[in-house]
Amino acid sequence: MTTITNTPIAIMPYSMIYGQDRLKLALELAFVAPRIEGVLLSGQRGTGKSTAVRAFAAMVYDQLPVTLPINATEDRVVGDWQIDELLQGRLVEQPGLLEQADKTVLYIDEVNLLDDHIVNIILDVTSTGRLVGQRNRLIDKEVHFTLVGTMNPSEGGLRPQLLDRFGLMVDVVAPSDEEIRVDILQAVLDYDAARVLMHAGQKGKPLARLEAVRKRDRTRRAALWEARKRFPAVTLSREIAARCVRIAEQFQIEGHRGDYVMALAAQAHAALRGAAAVIPDDLIAVAQMTLQHRRLNALQSTDPLWSMQDDDIVRMLSHGEMLQQPDT
């Protein structure tokens, strides 16, 4: 069967999403530096997580992200033969979602509700970088995608192996500032009104505002692609790299993946700023989202994953300061 899209799919523009700066930063960093390999957006209901992911993909790629729904069957994940051709006696490959997402984004909404069996397949592919299948058709090819997942943690956690595949993790909360909340309401209602007018073939102010927002999207898209082009040239000094390691050690992060991702994310942050080199402020900006889900016992504890004290520690270590040891 082929892909069918019926009516136009309306996605709220990225620049109309207010009050989620950290969420947007994580998506942008993972775009600028695909080696970061993934973003997990975990948080409260109704905070625009899914909206932001779709809007971001629509902005930078001009298309919706390749989406893996929670009830997907294995043949669609890994790939199979096209059934219409099969019935005619012809073998024509139908790429699965993992192949379709190669060099772009694979998006899993409600990732913590995904079937274990599908999770295992994703883990295999993300850890080896190869899609290997031996079912109805043989397949062995290199596949790399940015894995983006959204979830509500109250409906269950993630297996540690899958959690580790996400380079960045953001705790998404609704803004408490009343002005921002009013801005959000205004933006959504504006977008609703624009859609109604479009559907009715009418003109009006909401449509004009929508066009202005889309222009802001185009500007942002250009800036992001420029940052992605600039990224390889951003330098990471030995001193800054050493501070990455020191920070990861301070937070007792297992393995080296934490420092790798922090360094990549800091470089991407510098690229977004248009800078030529990584500075301590870049480390400070990315530390929490690269480290919080890798802390020892992060999954077992009910305590918050990150605190203001952790911010202070990161700030000091990023600037090369020594931490005060407790008196013995």
Add this chain to the structure above:
Amino acid sequence: MEDVASHDSIAQFLRGLASVALDPGLRSVLVFDCSPSAFRAATINLSLLLETVSGHAAEIVTLTSAYAEDDLWGTPAILQHGTTARPARRPGGLVQPEPDPAPRIVCIPNLARLSLPAERACVALMDAPVASLQRHSLNLTWAPNLYWLAACDRNRVGEISPHLLDRFAVRLNAPHARSIDRTSDLLAWVTGTSVATDDSALAPLIAQISRTTPTPPVPTSAALQYIQVLLHDTESEGMRRSLTLARLGRALAWLAGDPEVTNQHIDEAALIIGLVMPISPDSSKVETDSSERPASASERLVPAPTFPASQATLDRSVASPVTDDSSDSETVILPDSQVILPASTLTDPGDPYPEDHAPILRDRDSLQVPPRRSGMTTASRGPIIGTQQAIKLQDLALFETVLEAVKYQQVRSPGIRRGSQLQFSRTDLRSYRRASPPEQLLVLVLDYTCLRDRDWESALLPHLSWAYTERASICLVQVGARVAHHRLRAQTVVARRLLSPSLSLAFQSPPGDATPLAHGLDLAARFLRGTLQHGRATIRKARLVVLSDGRGNVPLEASRIGRFLGPVTREGIEDSLRVAEELRNFNRLECVLLNPQPRQHPDLPLALAAALGATVESIPTVDAEESQL
């Protein structure tokens, strides 16, 4: 007899439905305490309103507890055309693959009884601008044109995942029932002319919709700020509720022909959904202490048993217990359930968000697919939840296997003719995927009248840990609990898993004044008999843990008939021992007696243990523990 609902409440209800039909952002309605006939009427009314807005008749799909994945999303099928048959696809109720401007109403008559696949489908589809289907060779992306209408008893919201509930934007209370003339109602019902609701308010609404302008009204800044005031104490997560109130207010302004959405429209919207408004609705800000914000769902679990170490060791992700001050409240018994709730925990009628206060009565991670457990001999016993590629010849899904083979016939045998045998390959085999039934069972007979000054939680902990680790199902037999339906009878609480809120609540009961131990053991025996010995039993091993001092003072006969037949001597004890000897003969049953070491009649628990054939574990007294420190 059908009660005729009051005109005002119906009009308000219908305005809520009209708002949903009119505003593109409101596509879901949850109706509380709605009778089946009223729900049917609401469905018809919503379809008429949608037809007015869209110009197309609405289709109606009903989701029930029986719906599996293939029913929702479509399933491979074999269609016959004359003398030929060919593989095809039977469309699922939620999929709209062709461009179709007609709206589809998804009706859920009882949200608390929805199947797991349907719940997951709701979470994925509701409020989503795009839907994706990736199943069985089908690769489909579309903009869903679905409207959702569900009904739920307010007192059962605790059984539903808040993640699912949150998807329902508009909350309505079923129109109030008020008897006007019972004789007329009876005659109307007999002759079949009664209606569940008076829909005379529908025609004016339809006329209003027809007159609406193409441009929706614009909300004033004051109105948007006012929404924050109204929901200040209600919205602790996300912004869905604010958005709903804003959209509802806009729809009402639209119906009225007003160009702007003002505080007045927001007030009307709040009234429709039953939101309590502040005393001074014109105030722009209400100063409240942030500590008064409603607790999150994770903080409102029913009181957990006060096992000092057990909660931490069993599962740290279960929230801390909250104080339950309902010990003096009159208890209320829910139908079709063995959960007994204090009345004070019931939600207020009219509250649009009862999930904020309702005790949690669902399993943890209730939206996740049950895990596959390898090496289980009972893998072919649980309910079917899907199909998978088969790795052995057990429990084959024959139809799906045939369909898989049919796909490859032309490739395997080019030019295959009708009447040729179907060729199968190993890779065609499909087996059923089933939810794992529990293989272990823990039956606890807990005598509440002997727990005083005993560290019984610590004694019970190893057995609860075993149940947790083995994912055993649990049957708690309450003997002498004050919350018992009848003081001379024991009662059972059955839970699929240990971390069930109903069990937590059951452990908390204070002691009653009678000890129907014989009846409790008898209930345990009946339960074990049914579980271990009848039909296709899945339980491979059961453990019976009896915590009692053996001093049953209610004869079994007295429990059965509900009263004493005469003065009570040792009959209660003798009956207990007799039933215990019956339990001794069960296969696959391990018995343990937790001995509270009573000062009076210390031989009785030992005699009970001997009758059960149980190993004895002593429970230290609290005094004895303190003296050891």
